[in-house]
Amino acid sequence: MKTYDLIIIGGGRASNLAKKAGNLGKKVALIEKSSLGGTCANRGCVPSKLLIAYADVIRSIESSQKHFISSEIKEIDIKKIFENNNSFIDSVDDSYKSKLNENVDLYRGIGSFISDKVIKVNDEKLTASKIIIATGTKPLKPPFENAWTSDDIFPLDNIPKSITIVGSGFIACELANVFNALKINTTLIVRSETLLSSEDKQIQEVFKEEFSKYVNIEFNTTIKDAKYQESGFTIELENKDKSTKQHKSQALLYAIGRESNAKDLKLENTSIQVDERGFIKRDEYFQTNAKDVYVVGDATGKYMLQHAAAYEMNHLFKVLYEDEKQALKFKYMPHAVFTHPEIASVGLTQKQAQEQNLDFIASKSIWKASAKAQGMKIDYAFTKFIVDKNTYEILGCHMIGPQSSTMIHQVLTLMHIDNDIRHLKNMLYIHPALSEELLPAAINAIKKIEESNEKN
Template sequence: MKKFDLIIIGAGRASSLAARAGKAGKKVAIIEKSSLGGTCPNRGCVPSKLLLGYAHVANAIKESNRHFIDSSINNIDVKKIFEQTNNYISKIDSHYERKFNENVQIFKGVGSFVSNNVIKVNDEELSAPKIVIATGTKPIKAAHEKAWTSDDIFPLIGDIPKSITIVGAGFIACELSSFFSAIGIKTTLLVRSQRILNNEDEDISAIFKKEFSKKVDIKFDTTIQTTNYENNQFNLILENKDGTTIKHQSEALLYATGRESNTDSLNLENTSIQIDERGFIKRDALFETNAKGVYVVGDASGKYMLQHAAAYEVNHLGKILLEECTEPLHFKYMPHAVFTEPEIASVGITEQKAKEQNILYVTTTTNWIASAKAMSLRLDYPVTKFIINPKNYEILGCHMIGPESSTMMHQVLAVMHINNDVRHLKEMLYIHPALSEALLPAAVEAVREVEKYNENLV
């Protein structure tokens, strides 16, 4: 039995906690069944954004005619694109190793519980008074053994397909469709309903659907009836909601239908740790599970399945374990973005959720044409939608669609973090004519709508 002060299962965002504890003089074991760094830098957000960088350039050339520029793409070296991305991925493991000092021991393998404070990995048993579960999530399994999930894209080794069919309507399906279509791979996106990006505000997702359909071949109300794989090709029968069927072929088939709990290998039955109906681990306000001294952070809890949320939680857990912090972490807001073209950024409640929950609100939707920088993009769809509490000017939700939405949103986040009042966005000084200046008329309109609501009450 090897004894440690802290055991961490999963070397994604929690690797920073291992490094921090090691520097504090704690003896730490960190267990990882794959590459250090976890999903985000190896198979998720980082390499996918590297690919989308190529898509952005390709789309800019294809759409240059809106700027009265006649241009064409002579060649896209798809193989080189993947070589460069794979080269980045190959360096991640060693990059993370360099973060650890001599107090941190890395165990490559699957960690599972023998009891509440004993972990088995590679036929070795480790114990510690403090254990952190940070095992993340995994893609829902593909419906055919030859089909891919997002985990199979990075690194993509071997022949690059000339055509691909992607199943899903969420941000992973959309981002991967955006990339493959932009670089010239024949791409078909299959969506079960008429909605795409269902979690977004309905007004935003409607704009997205219209614009994204111009770039990607999307078959709505469509499911796969049968799948046959032969001669390195998928032969599919697709069924529409009205019962009609069509034949469809592609070299690759990718399922991006969501992610699920990654705790099935932990042998939690040997512990007092409890899981919820979705298979995610239950915890209290200080991240502690039903087993004393065992904590869970990030996606493994099923709470906020976003990398920035996991990093935020890990940082706070470090304060609890290393600095005797007893304050729970309260997220004031939880932003996210979809890095497609169009780009979406969102924070807070959607209008449909506000209606469902009978929340008092006013809403405004404002275009970006007040910004000359926005006008220079020659796009007519970018908008900012505010959902405001008319009693106190609190921003309940903000939803943007347009280039650099994820960057522009941080101006809103700063206000929400410090003193959540949309009037701050109305009164602040903007650089003219920066893209962010498009927020000014949006804030002015939101404040005006609140004042109008309150005048009607008198």
């Protein structure tokens, strides 16, 4: 049996922790069953956003007429686009591997527990004083043979002429936007009337209206059956009124959620516990029920976002090697949806604030104040604040419009340092930058609070 200071199962964001521990002289075993970099770098955030960049250019050209510019797209070299994307994916593993030092032993295979402190990988047994589980998640398996998940399109060699995507969350919407923009015949199947159900209701409504202008969406619809032949799928769609119709598509992709990878770990051989969904339980210092065995990132099922996992990894490193005594508590967790239109959100939605019986105001402000925004020739973009009426604390902020994922960082900074929306009103803005839109949004929210307090 080989003995290490640290064993890490999962080479996504945790590979950075392995590198840092190795730099301290710790002997580290890093176990990864596929490519280093994890889902984000290989099959998720990064390659999908590289494709979205192409989609954004296409959308911009297609909308040039509203700027009194006549333009046309003569050719979209889809093959070259995906070759470029695939090339990036091919480079990820070597890029991550090159950052590891001589103190880190890389094991390619599935790591599983023999006991709380003994790991088996490729018929070798390893042990360490500290073990980190960072095994992430995987897409839920499609119900039909030959149907894809997001894992199957990164890399993508056989580009379909048509694709049907099942789902209504951010992965389904982002991929539908990309394939549609690339002129691949795209249909999105949604079992309800809602897209992005976790967003604020007003964001949902505007997004649905704008997104539907581009992507063909079958709402209130499920797939009753799907048969695959060499030419593709023959799909039987069923509406909520039980009426059916046939639909053909070369590719069928399911983006209906993700599940834990914990089954691979053979946790039944340990004292480590999982919750009812199969995700690994932990305390506020990331520790599982087994002493000195920690779990971080998506494997916990809590915040399945890359930036959350990276933040947790950094804090766990401090706990293990820098004598950090404070537990990590996420007060605010931001996210973005990189579609057309783009969305960014942090904190509570209006519905959540109501359900918690909070004393708040909700204020929606259309992007009109900035000449930069006016120059974009859009009329749907807005910022919505949910603000505590007594403390002026921002409880939630929701944006829909170009560069929302960038603009919201000004709000995030405020929320993390001194969360009082009056600071947004009093600060100096570059005129006429797009972020200047936050000034009238803050003024409107403060005005609503003052009017409400005067009435009371």
